[in-house]
Each structure stands twice: as C-alpha cells, then as structure tokens.
Amino acid sequence: xxxxxxxxxxxxxxxxxxxxxxxxxxxxxLTGRGYVGADARQRIQSAVDExxxxxxxxxxNLRTQTTNTIGVLxxxxxxxxxxxxxxxxxxxxxxxxxxxxxxxLPHDLDDPRAPAEIERAAGRLLAHQVDGIVLASPYPxxxxxxxxxxxxxxxxxxxxxxxxxxxxxxxxSYAAGRLATEHLVDLGHRAILHVxxxxxxxxxxxxxxxxxxxxxxxxxDAQVTVxxxxxxxxxxxxxxxxxxxGRWTAAFCxxxxxxxxxxxxxxxxxxxxxxxxxxxxxxxxPDAAHFHPPLTTVALDHLELGRSAFRxxxxxxxxxxxxANTVIEPALVRxxxxxxxx
Amino acid sequence: xxxxxxxxxxxxxxxxxxxxxxxxxxxxxLTGRGYVGADARQRIQSAVDExxxxxxxxxxNLRTQTTNTIGVLxxxxxxxxxxxxxxxxxxxxxxxxxxxxxxxLPHDLDDPRAPAEIERAAGRLLAHQVDGIVLASPYPxxxxxxxxxxxxxxxxxxxxxxxxxxxxxxxxSYAAGRLATEHLVDLGHRAILHVxxxxxxxxxxxxxxxxxxxxxxxxxDAQVTVxxxxxxxxxxxxxxxxxxxGRWTAAFCxxxxxxxxxxxxxxxxxxxxxxxxxxxxxxxxPDAAHFHPPLTTVALDHLELGRSAFRxxxxxxxxxxxxANTVIEPALVRxxxxxxxx
DNA sequence: TGCTATTGTGTGATCGATTACACACTCTGT
DNA sequence: ACAGAGTGTGTAATCGATCACACAATAGCA
Numbered sequence: 001x002x003x004x005x006x007x008x009x010x011x012x013x014x015x016x017x018x019x020x021x022x023x024x025x026x027x028x029x030l031t032g033r034g035y036v037g038a039d040a041r042q043r044i045q046s047a048v049d050e051x052x053x054x055x056x057x058x059x060x061n062l063r064t065q066t067t068n069t070i071g072v073l074x075x076x077x078x079x080x081x082x083x084x085x086x087x088x089x090x091x092x093x094x095x096x097x098x099x100x101x102x103x104x105l106p107h108d109l110d111d112p113r114a115p116a117e118i119e120r121a122a123g124r125l126l127a128h129q130v131d132g133i134v135l136a137s138p139y140p141x142x143x144x145x146x147x148x149x150x151x152x153x154x155x156x157x158x159x160x161x162x163x164x165x166x167x168x169x170x171x172x173s174y175a176a177g178r179l180a181t182e183h184l185v186d187l188g189h190r191a192i193l194h195v196x197x198x199x200x201x202x203x204x205x206x207x208x209x210x211x212x213x214x215x216x217x218x219x220x221d222a223q224v225t226v227x228x229x230x231x232x233x234x235x236x237x238x239x240x241x242x243x244x245x246g247r248w249t250a251a252f253c254x255x256x257x258x259x260x261x262x263x264x265x266x267x268x269x270x271x272x273x274x275x276x277x278x279x280x281x282x283x284x285x286p287d288a289a290h291f292h293p294p295l296t297t298v299a300l301d302h303l304e305l306g307r308s309a310f311r312x313x314x315x316x317x318x319x320x321x322x323x324a325n326t327v328i329e330p331a332l333v334r335x336x337x338x339x340x341x342x
Numbered sequence: 343x344x345x346x347x348x349x350x351x352x353x354x355x356x357x358x359x360x361x362x363x364x365x366x367x368x369x370x371x372l373t374g375r376g377y378v379g380a381d382a383r384q385r386i387q388s389a390v391d392e393x394x395x396x397x398x399x400x401x402x403n404l405r406t407q408t409t410n411t412i413g414v415l416x417x418x419x420x421x422x423x424x425x426x427x428x429x430x431x432x433x434x435x436x437x438x439x440x441x442x443x444x445x446x447l448p449h450d451l452d453d454p455r456a457p458a459e460i461e462r463a464a465g466r467l468l469a470h471q472v473d474g475i476v477l478a479s480p481y482p483x484x485x486x487x488x489x490x491x492x493x494x495x496x497x498x499x500x501x502x503x504x505x506x507x508x509x510x511x512x513x514x515s516y517a518a519g520r521l522a523t524e525h526l527v528d529l530g531h532r533a534i535l536h537v538x539x540x541x542x543x544x545x546x547x548x549x550x551x552x553x554x555x556x557x558x559x560x561x562x563d564a565q566v567t568v569x570x571x572x573x574x575x576x577x578x579x580x581x582x583x584x585x586x587x588g589r590w591t592a593a594f595c596x597x598x599x600x601x602x603x604x605x606x607x608x609x610x611x612x613x614x615x616x617x618x619x620x621x622x623x624x625x626x627x628p629d630a631a632h633f634h635p636p637l638t639t640v641a642l643d644h645l646e647l648g649r650s651a652f653r654x655x656x657x658x659x660x661x662x663x664x665x666a667n668t669v670i671e672p673a674l675v676r677x678x679x680x681x682x683x684x
Numbered sequence: 685t686g687c688t689a690t691t692g693t694g695t696g697a698t699c700g701a702t703t704a705c706a707c708a709c710t711c712t713g714t
Numbered sequence: 715a716c717a718g719a720g721t722g723t724g725t726a727a728t729c730g731a732t733c734a735c736a737c738a739a740t741a742g743c744a
Contacts, residue, residue, distance in 0.1 A: 008407075011730055022694045027732060034733085035692050057469045058404045059730030062699050065350075067400065069443075069470075077429035077645065078420070087419035090446040094463070099470060101411075101443045104432040121436075127399045128441060152351075233632040257629060264632040287599060290575040290606040292634040303419065353700055364724045369702060376703085377722050401700030404729050690741075697735100702728085710721075 010051040018047040069099045071125030074136035076104025080285045081302050085136050088306020132313035154316035156309045161202040166322035169308040173203045176298045176330035177210020180252045180280045185218050188340045189250040197254030199227035233261035240265020249341040250278035256288045278338040296338035298330045352393040360389035411441045413467030416478035418446025422627045423644050427478050430648020474655035496658035498651045503544040508664035511650040515545045518640045518672035519552020522594045522622045527560050530682045531592040537581050539596030541569040575603035582607020591683040592620035598630045620680040638680035640672045
C-alpha cells in the first residue's frame with residue numbers, strides 16, 4: 001500500500017495524503033489551473049518539498065496526449081555541422097521547456113539498408129509520441145518518409161531541396177557557392193578548381209552550381225574534381241593526392257575539413273596555400289581561424305539552423321499549420337588562404 | 343467513439359476490434375508473452391499492418407515502470423570530444439533498443455548559476471523517468487548531484503576523479519600526459535613547455551601531473567603556462583600570444599585544438615612546428631592527421647567512452663548494482679609535429 | 685431574505701498499454 | 715471416464731497523472 005516502503009519515487013497520491021487533500025487539488029496546484037486555497041497551497045507545497053516529489057511526465061504525457069518532446073534524426077558519428085545543429089536545437093528547445101530525443105543514423109550513403117534503418121529510427125520516435133521530428137542531416141532516400149510524416153506530425157527537414165514550400169530550414173548552398181567563387185574571381189583568379197562535396201547530396205550540387213554560374217559568367221572554364229566520399233578532411237586529402245589535370249591558381253573546397261585535407265596533399269607536393277595558390281571553403285568551423293594559413297571561408301550558422309528548425313516545429317504546434325521555409329544566408333569570412341594570383 | 347474519426351493514431355483497441363479479439367490477446371501477440379493461437383496471430387498481424395499500428399510507448403512505459411531510455415547531460419555547444427561520446431552512446435544504446443534523451447548545459451565554468459542549471463536539467467531527465475543518467479562532461483560542482491543520483495537510478499559519470507570504485511568510465515589522463523611527455527623526452531628534448539588545459543578540470547590537472555612526473559624523473563625543469571580558458575583552438579592561440587619566459591624546444595598541449603591555436607601563434611612569431619620546435623597533444627581528432635604538419639598526438643577513444651558508459655548503465659540495470667569503473671587507455675600516434683630537437 | 689457569482693475541493697473517467705486471473709477447451713495417460 | 719497438463723482467450727485492475735463535473739461554502743447585491 002504505502003509506496004514509501006517500495007522506495008519508489010513518491011507519486012501525487014503520496015503528496016495528497018501528506019497534505020491531507022485530494023489528488024485533484026494537488027494537480028490543480030501544480031498545473032496552476034483551477035482554484036486552490038491559500039492554506040491548501042501551503043500544505044501541498046511543503047509536502048512536495050518534504051517528499052522531493054517530481055511529477056511523472058510519462059503519466060502526464062499519456063493523459064495530455066503531448067510529450068513536449070521532439071525527435072531528432074542525424075547522421076552519426078556527428079561532425080562539426082551536425083553537432084552544432086544539435087546544440088542549436090537543444091538550446092532553443094530547452095528554453096521552451098521541450099526535451100530532445102535523438103537518433104543517429106549510420107551514414108553509408110550507398111548502403112541499401114540505409115532507408116530501412118532510417119525508417120526504423122523514425123518509427124521509434126513516433127512510438128515515443130514525440131510532438132515533432134527534425135531531420136537534421138539531409139539524407140538521400142528520406143523523401144519517402146517525408147510524405148508519410150508531413151501529414152502525421154510537425155516535421156522539419158534541413159534539406160535545401162524541400163519537396164514542398166513548407167517544412168524546411170536550410171542555408172542557401174547555391175549562394176554560398178557563388179559567394180566563395182566570386183571572392184576568388186574578385187581577387188583576380190582565372191583558373192579555379194572546385195573540389196566537389198559528396199555526390200547525391202543537394203548541398204554539394206548546389207555549391208557546385210553556384211560555382212559554375214559564377215565561373216561561366218566570368219568566361220572561365222569550370223574544373224571540378226570527382227566528388228569526395230564524405231565531408232571529412234581525409235576525403236579532401238584523397239582528392240588532393242589524385243592527379244589533377246589542367247592548371248589552376250585557386251581551389252574552392254566544398255567545406256572546411258575537405259579544404260584542410262586538400263591543403264595537406266598540396267603541401268606534400270610543395271604547394272602552400274595563401275602563397276602558391278589560394279583556397280576558400282564553406283563552413284567556418286571554429287578551428288578554421290587557426291588553420292595554416294587561417295582559412296578564408298563562407299560561414300554557415302549551424303547553431304541558428306538548429307534554433308530555426310525548433311522554432312518552426314513550435315510554430316506548427318501552436319498554429320496547427322506548417323511554418324514557412326526559413327533560409328539562412330551565408331557570409332564571407334576573409335582570412336589569409338585566399339589571395340590574388342601570383 | 344471511433345478513434346479513426348479523430349485521425350489520431352490507432353490504438354491497440356482499434357487493432358483488437360479489427361482482428362476480432364480482445365486487447366489482451368493483441369498485447370500478448372505483440373509482446374510475445376503468453377499463448378496466442380495461430381489464426382488469431384494471423385488476423386492481428388494483418389490488422390496491425392492495415393492500420394499501420396505502432397505501440398504507444400508512453401502508455402507502455404507508464405504501465406511497465408521503465409522507459410528504455412537513458413538521459414545524457416553534456417556541455418554545449420558540443421565540441422569534438424563530447425559529440426563523439428554522444429555518438430558512442432547513441433550507437434550502443436540504439437543497438438540495445440534504448441533511446442537517448444539529451445540535455446546540453448551552458449559551460450560557463452565560473453557562472454554561479456551553473457549548478458542550479460545542471461540540477462534543473464537532471465530533474466527534467468528524472469521526471470521523464472529515464473532508466474539511467476550519463477554525465478558526459480566532467481563538470482566541477484556536479485559532485486553534489488552525484489550522491490543524490492547514485493542511490494536513485496543508475497548513474498555513470500565520465501569524470502576521471504570518481505568518488506567511488508563504481509559508476510565511472512574515463513580515459514587515464516595521467517597516463518596520457520605521461521605518454522605525451524615521454525615521447526618528447528625520448529626524442530631528446532630537454533626543455534619542454536606544457537600548455538595547460540582549463541583549470542578546475544581534473545583532466546587538465548591529471549595531464550599536467552603526468553607531464554610533471556616525467557619531466558621531474560628526467561631531471562628537467564617543468565614549464566607550465568597559465569591555464570587555457572577552455573579546450574578550443576582560440577584558447578591555445580591566446581596562450582601562444584602571451585610572452586613566454588624561458589627557452590623550450592617542444593610543447594605538450596593539453597589537446598589537439600589548443601595545439602592548433604598555439605601553433606598558429608607560433609607561426610606568427612616565425613616558428614614552424616616539426617622544424618623549429620616540436621608539438622604533441624592529446625585527443626587525435628580526425629582533422630589532426632591533416633594539420634600542418636600532421637599532428638603527433640595521444641589518441642583518446644571517445645566513441646568507446648560513450649559505448650562503455652552505456653554498457654555500465656545496462657549492467658547496473660540488469661544486475662541491480664553499479665558496474666565497476668572502466669578505464670580506457672590512451673595510445674600514442676606518431677606523426678610529424680614532434681621531432682628530435684635541432 | 686433569497687439568488688447568483690466566485691471560490692475551493694473531492695470524485696471518478698480517461699489516456700493506452702501490460703498482466704494477473706478466471707475460465708474454457710483439447711489432449712494425454714490410466 | 716476423469717484428473718491434470720497444456721493452450722487459448724476475455725475481463726478487469728493498474729500505472730500516475732489531468733480535468734470535467736458535482737457539490738459546498740462564502741460573498742455580494744437586489
């Protein structure tokens with residue numbers, strides 16, 4: 001009978017008994033809905049303090065049919081971008097009183113089992129009755145999921161190629177590609193290599209498209225490497241080791257990490273960025289300011305991306321209809337790796 | 343009455359109605375506990391498929407008094423180490439059928455409101471009825487939390503100064519400090535600077551202790567900088583900009599990022615690592631292999647740390663008593679930043 | 685003096701699952 | 715033919731909250 005004996009956590013019934021009121025009254029006091037007398041308040045509060053009572057959210061969630069929780073799908077292990085997005089989501093959600101339940105997906109882009117895996121992970125989030133889902137990593141093959149989810153619960157993707165006019169927040173990768181390339185052109189470069197990001201990803205192709213448009217407009221021949229395997233510095237290094245045909249004086253790398261690896265490979269060939277050639281990239285991770293040389297890059301505000309995603313979920317929850325897409329603008333950060341050609 | 347009308351998700355009652363059995367039978371089929379006839383199984387399964395039924399974990403959790411969920415507290419925004427730990431946790435937990443609910447704490451180490459903040463976050467996890475909690479970032483002042491939690495639910499800290507023989511998993515920072523310093527001594531260095539990590543953190547002081555012990559044994563004077571503000575490259579850069587008294591031929595930096603920033607500052611003074619002086623650090627983040635020069639460092643397996651933490655929680659859950667501490671050994675990774683003195 | 689509003693409290697249905705229990709039926713083996 | 719084991723299924727209590735509803739008591743006001 002006495003739940004104290006079982007050393008389980010005290011329930012509202014225990015508080016009610018101690019304060020000599022009914023559970024209904026305790027609930028009204030705790031939720032702030034309905035009338036509760038001053039003396040009852042008093043007694044309930046001290047009972048709560050004495051027992052160290054904490055409301056059981058599982059029970060509350062069952063009754064209220066809402067969990068104040070949102071689910072996040074990202075690819076793991078987390079790289080700089082994904083973990084920043086997660087931090088932004090956590091920040092915004094915690095302040096709004098929401099919790100985050102996360103699931104990381106293996107990111108073998110080519111693994112045929114991947115779609116099933118993502119489906120399973122999403123299913124688990126749904127089973128947990130999350131109030132909304134954020135797909136934090138753009139993922140080829142998530143499209144099927146999209147339609148099913150869109151009509152079920154608030155859903156936001158960070159893909160920059162949303163299939164509808166709603167439910168996405170992303171940085172303008174095309175603009176970022178343009179920004180980077182334009183900077184090199186402005187510096188006077190006429191032979192610009194693009195070290196391309198992973199294939200199948202809209203982010204990569206948008207960046208490339210930005211590059212191509214600028215380069216075409218300037219009457220320069222486009223030179224694009226084979227796609228990197230992933231966004232890592234090791235991928236950039238591998239590309240740098242490959243024979244590169246044609247001459248070039250500047251390289252636009254798909255992101256900072258790739259640029260780092262690419263520069264490493266170039267050093268092995270005796271070429272120093274910021275002296276023998278120029279490099280520009282995209283991301284502006286914290287370390288980029290201390291690369292050798294400090295990396296000129298296009299900053300993407302991943303934290304804001306996460307916050308924005310949460311805000312959209314919240315708006316959907318409050319208004320009942322999906323929030324309009326939010327596009328985040330990239331910004332050029334001039335440092336020392338991009339200089340005029342020799 | 344008909345919950346289909348409300349377009350809410352189908353419940354077990356809907357499945358039972360469609361399959362023409364009672365909810366008890368549906369439950370038995372789904373949980374695999376108890377007898378269910380072959381034809382009933384058949385009908386239930388097709389009802390499940392037809393309705394797209396998913397069990398409501400909130401209801402299940404309330405009834406079973408277990409959520410198959412663990413809470414993770416880390417400091418945000420996530421740096422390389424923390425996000426790797428999180429990935430390790432996610433990996434291990436997802437495979438075991440557990441979910442992760444995360445909360446990131448602001449890491450102003452000196453902010454007096456910090457302990458209250460961590461308390462609130464932990465309280466929220468408790469309210470969510472998580473089955474266990476992992477404190478993924480060592481945090482000065484979490485000690486008070488410790489005692490309360492230890493006796494409440496399975497709790498694992500990643501602190502390398504556990505207060506007990508149980509409930510902690512961590513890398514041996516002292517050994518890492520020794521490993522790094524020994525390598526420099528072995529290379530022939532006799533004047534070694536230690537760029538110290540953030541104060542108040544056991545990890546920092548353990549690394550320093552490892553350094554001091556090795557240096558003392560070799561009859562070398564210890565030279566230690568003021569502590570960095572945090573683990574970032576910018577901190578390392580700031581230290582590097584400070585006037586450094588005394589001569590030294592090699593620097594042991596508290597982690598990779600700090601080393602990167604420190605080298606940046608040294609370049610500004612015309613000094614190149616791997617040529618004019620040596621650098622060694624701790625972490626082995628993926629980019630370190632592509633620093634200029636590739637960084638010699640002591641690898642810490644953060645992913646394994648996360649997995650280990652989850653395993654300990656699981657063991658506690660299964661056996662009913664806390665798992666013994668797990669220590670992870672660091673490993674030297676030789677690259678090009680540490681060379682014999684000129 | 686009544687009559688309505690406001691305030692305060694208890695009761696019981698409910699959310700969607702799990703599971704103990706009761707009951708029925710089918711086989712065995714004696 | 716009957717006891718007992720093994721199957722298969724329905725009923726109802728339960729987990730811990732929220733909240734609609736009923737009902738008192740008090741206050742204000744004609």
